[in-house]
Amino acid sequence: GENVGLHLPTLSVQEGDNSIINCAYSNSASDYFIWYKQESGKGPQFIIDIRSNMDKRQGQRVTVLLNKTVKHLSLQIAATQPGDSAVYFCAMAPGSSNTGKLIFGQGTTLQVKP
Amino acid sequence: DADVTQTPRNRITKTGKRIMLECSQTKGHDRMYWYRQDPGLGLQLIYYSFDVKDINKGEISDGYSVSRQAQAKFSLSLESAIPNQTALYFCATRGRDQETQYFGPGTRLLVL
Numbered sequence: 001g002e003n004v005g006l007h008l009p010t011l012s013v014q015e016g017d018n019s020i021i022n023c024a025y026s027n028s029a030s031d032y033f034i035w036y037k038q039e040s041g042k043g044p045q046f047i048i049d050i051r052s053n054m055d056k057r058q059g060q061r062v063t064v065l066l067n068k069t070v071k072h073l074s075l076q077i078a079a080t081q082p083g084d085s086a087v088y089f090c091a092m093a094p095g096s097s098n099t100g101k102l103i104f105g106q107g108t109t110l111q112v113k114p
Numbered sequence: 115d116a117d118v119t120q121t122p123r124n125r126i127t128k129t130g131k132r133i134m135l136e137c138s139q140t141k142g143h144d145r146m147y148w149y150r151q152d153p154g155l156g157l158q159l160i161y162y163s164f165d166v167k168d169i170n171k172g173e174i175s176d177g178y179s180v181s182r183q184a185q186a187k188f189s190l191s192l193e194s195a196i197p198n199q200t201a202l203y204f205c206a207t208r209g210r211d212q213e214t215q216y217f218g219p220g221t222r223l224l225v226l
Contacts (some may be wrong), residue, residue, distance in 0.1 A: 004156070006191070009154070032213050034213070034214065038219075041207075041219075041220075042159070042219055043118075043204050043218050043219070043220050044204070045215035046214050046215075046216065049213065049214060050169045071144070072206050075147065089156055089157070091156075091157075095211060100145055100147070100162065100208050100215065101159055101162065101172070102157075102159075102215060104150075104156030104157040104158075105156050106155050106156045107154075107155075107156055
């Protein structure tokens with residue numbers, strides 16, 4: 001079956017440091033990956049995405065890296081701020097299906113210490 | 115202004131009751147989704163719809179039903195609620211030529 005897993009349920013970082021949140025997946029046919037941020041009491045909010053024909057994509061303070069060889073996805077947050085505290089989910093579209101179904105990981109809670 | 119809204123935001127009900135959760139969107143998207151989130155877990159897909167009156171089962175559709183009578187609205191029903199349906203429920207939308215799904219704020223449901 002298809003699985004998406006995160007390496008750590010909780011990550012604690014000092015304000016100003018860089019954060020790296022990791023995710024592993026099992027389906028080598030996956031062609032689209034997304035990172036979502038979920039703050040307490042809110043729905044998941046899109047952060048950044050990447051297609052399987054790329055290995056890196058950058059946004060504002062965030063970078064997503066995709067290693068298809070080891071089926072690993074990571075989200076890097078530069079200069080982490082208190083407002084970055086949230087649960088982060090990776091999700092993937094399993095294969096070439098156009099159903100739009102996403103498979104979600106379990107989430108990593110990012111705690112930013114002042 | 116929120117593009118995807120859900121009502122109610124919180125609901126407490128009793129075992130055996132029928133309840134309906136509503137989702138509305140102003141994004142003009144044709145694709146809509148209902149997910150369930152349990153504590154410490156990711157989101158699981160319940161149902162999805164590509165257009166009005168189009169209904170497709172997700173991973174965990176048992177015990178749930180949906181209705182898509184208008185493009186902007188997608189409702190989720192629990193015909194006879196049971197305690198293990200206590201969870202957070204999220205609606206999401208997606209445009210036809212997009213991959214990204216946009217989520218509503220969620221409905222917190224407690225079944226006693």
